[in-house]
Structures are given as structure tokens and as C-alpha cells.
Amino acid sequence: MMAPQKRPAEEAESLLVGVRSLLLDIEGTTTPISFVEKTLFPYVTNNIESYLNKNFENADVQKAIAALRDQAAKEKDEKVEGVVEIPSGDASKEDVIKAVIDNVKWQMGENRKTTELKALQGLIWKEAFESSEIKGELFEDVGPMLKMLAEEGFKLYVFSSASIQSQKLLFSYSNQGDLSDVFSGYFDTTTGSKRDKASYKKIATEIGHEPKDILFLTDIPEEAEAAVGAGLRSALVIRPGNEELTDENLQNFACIERFDELYGDEDEEDDIKRFAGGNGEADDDDEEEEEGDEDEEEEEEGDDA
Numbered sequence: 001m002m003a004p005q006k007r008p009a010e011e012a013e014s015l016l017v018g019v020r021s022l023l024l025d026i027e028g029t030t031t032p033i034s035f036v037e038k039t040l041f042p043y044v045t046n047n048i049e050s051y052l053n054k055n056f057e058n059a060d061v062q063k064a065i066a067a068l069r070d071q072a073a074k075e076k077d078e079k080v081e082g083v084v085e086i087p088s089g090d091a092s093k094e095d096v097i098k099a100v101i102d103n104v105k106w107q108m109g110e111n112r113k114t115t116e117l118k119a120l121q122g123l124i125w126k127e128a129f130e131s132s133e134i135k136g137e138l139f140e141d142v143g144p145m146l147k148m149l150a151e152e153g154f155k156l157y158v159f160s161s162a163s164i165q166s167q168k169l170l171f172s173y174s175n176q177g178d179l180s181d182v183f184s185g186y187f188d189t190t191t192g193s194k195r196d197k198a199s200y201k202k203i204a205t206e207i208g209h210e211p212k213d214i215l216f217l218t219d220i221p222e223e224a225e226a227a228v229g230a231g232l233r234s235a236l237v238i239r240p241g242n243e244e245l246t247d248e249n250l251q252n253f254a255c256i257e258r259f260d261e262l263y264g265d266e267d268e269e270d271d272i273k274r275f276a277g278g279n280g281e282a283d284d285d286d287e288e289e290e291e292g293d294e295d296e297e298e299e300e301e302g303d304d305a
């Protein structure tokens with residue numbers, strides 16, 4: 001693999017001018033979207049039975065099962081269609097395991113991302129990563145660039161709908177080695193929705209940097225809009241397998257295909273049009289005082305909540 005070449009962040013076209021921290025999405029940004037569909041989800045479906053049989057007495061597993069049981073009981077009351085109930089702890093191990101498997105397969109079939117589901121999935125993945133049965137898949141530029149950015153003093157954070165535990169596993173046991181050292185913190189949807197600007201305000205507060213000093217990288221325009229609505233900068237990441245961006249997206253946001261392009265695009269002639277948007281650029285100093293107005297302006301653009 002080619003080592004990334006250091007380039008000064010002061011270059012005019014760099015997206016890093018004035019940036020102190022980067023906030024990264026995972027799926028479609030650092031990692032192919034297919035990794036979840038083709039590796040992580042099938043692993044759960046194929047291994048849940050043996051995992052539960054082997055680890056049934058484990059306290060974390062019992063806690064995850066109890067959470068699924070409570071969730072199902074609550075949803076039964078709410079008349080959620082198709083909900084699979086889980087018998088109480090005095091039922092036989094076989095009956096409980098069978099119901100948990102049916103519940104998990106039902107939720108996954110419905111493409112649900114509930115906290116209760118993710119807790120058990122997370123335990124199964126933990127064992128898979130730790131035993132090297134699964135390695136976190138990263139696009140080839142990701143590892144070298146994240147190491148370089150961290151070395152240069154940028155603070156790196158993750159914001160993903162994957163649980164914080166799964167985020168740590170993916171980067172600790174990645175196909176490019178252990179990258180856990182490069183990150184200063186992890187955020188998941190317990191902070192809030194990725195399409196809600198309040199989440200990004202919270203994250204900025206926790207990071208301790210001004211929103212305008214944080215650059216959020218994602219493949220999803222609605223998430224980028226929410227981040228910009230909170231005063232962060234954002235750039236869209238175009239990766240193989242991602243959904244195609246509209247012309248409007250390309251105009252509204254800086255777009256990159258590789259993380260090295262954060263330093264500026266060497267192939268300006270071809271790609272300059274992709275940097276035509278203003279949202280990913282550094283704010284002028286005199287615009288800062290108008291921060292109070294930004295909320296109103298953003299709301300006109302869409303009510304994505």
C-alpha cells in the first residue's frame with residue numbers, strides 16, 4: 001500500500017483549514033455498506049443458535065435476553081404486528097433460546113435497529129471479532145489517513161448508528177490492524193438521531209470544540225445537512241456501493257472519494273466542480289456573529305427530523 005504523502009493543511013483547497021476535529025460516519029464512509037449486509041448480519045443469523053447455547057448462562061447474555069423480552073412484551077401491548085414474545089426465565093433454556101432466535105430474526109428481517117436488538121448482536125460480534133472470524137472492513141485509504149490525521153493533531157471521533165461497542169470492535173480488529181489508538185471518542189444513536197441537528201450540537205459540546213471547528217464526514221446528505229444545521233462543517237464521501245448523490249447534493253457539499261482528498265484534490269481540472277459547494281468550506285470570520293440566524297435558514301431547507 002502506498003504511504004500517504006503529507007501535504008500542508010494550509011493549501012487553499014484543503015477541507016481541513018481551521019478544522020480541529022473530524023467526526024466520521026462508518027457505513028458508506030470508512031467501510032463499504034455491503035460489510036454490514038454481507039458480513040455482519042449473516043454472521044448473526046448463522047451463529048446465533050450456537051452462540052446462545054454456549055453462552056446462555058453469561059450475565060451479559062442474560063441481560064440482553066431480558067431486554068429483548070421486555071421490549072417484546074411492551075410491543076405486544078402496543079399491538080406491534082409480528083412481534084415475537086420471549087418466555088420468562090423459568091421456561092426451559094431451549095424454549096427461551098428458540099424464542100430469542102425467532103425474535104432476532106424477525107427484527108432483522110424488518111431491518112430494525114433497536115437498542116435491544118443491537119445489544120445481543122453486539123455480543124455475538126464481539127466474540128467473532130475477538131476470535132478473528134470477522135475483521136472490520138475499511139477502504140484502503142482509511143487506516144493510513146486516520147493515522148496521519150491523528151499524528152498531525154486532529155482529534156478523531158466516530159458517529160455511527162452502530163453501537164459504540166461495535167464501533168470499537170470494527171476499528172480495533174480491522175483489516176488494517178488495530179486503529180483504536182487514533183480515536184478520541186465514539187458516539188452512537190444514544191446521543192440522538194444522525195438526522196437531527198441537536199445530536200451534532202451535543203457532540204460538539206462533548207468534544208469541547210466550536211461546531212465550526214468540527215468536520216463531519218458522511219455518505220448521507222440528510223446527515224450532512226443536520227450537521228451543518230448545528231454549525232459543523234460537512235463533506236460527503238462518495239464510495240463504491242453508496243447510493244448515488246443528486247446534482248443538488250454535489251453542489252451543496254464538498255465531496256470526496258478518498259480521505260487524502262481532505263488535503264485538497266491534486267486532480268483539480270477534473271474534480272474542481274465537486275468542490276464548488278460552499279457548505280463544506282471554512283466560514284469567514286465576519287460570518288461568525290450571525291450564528292443565531294443559521295437555525296432559521298436551515299429549517300427552510302427541509303424538515304428532516
Ligand SMILES: [Mg+2]
Pocket residue numbers: 025026027028029218219220
Ligand atoms: Mg453512512
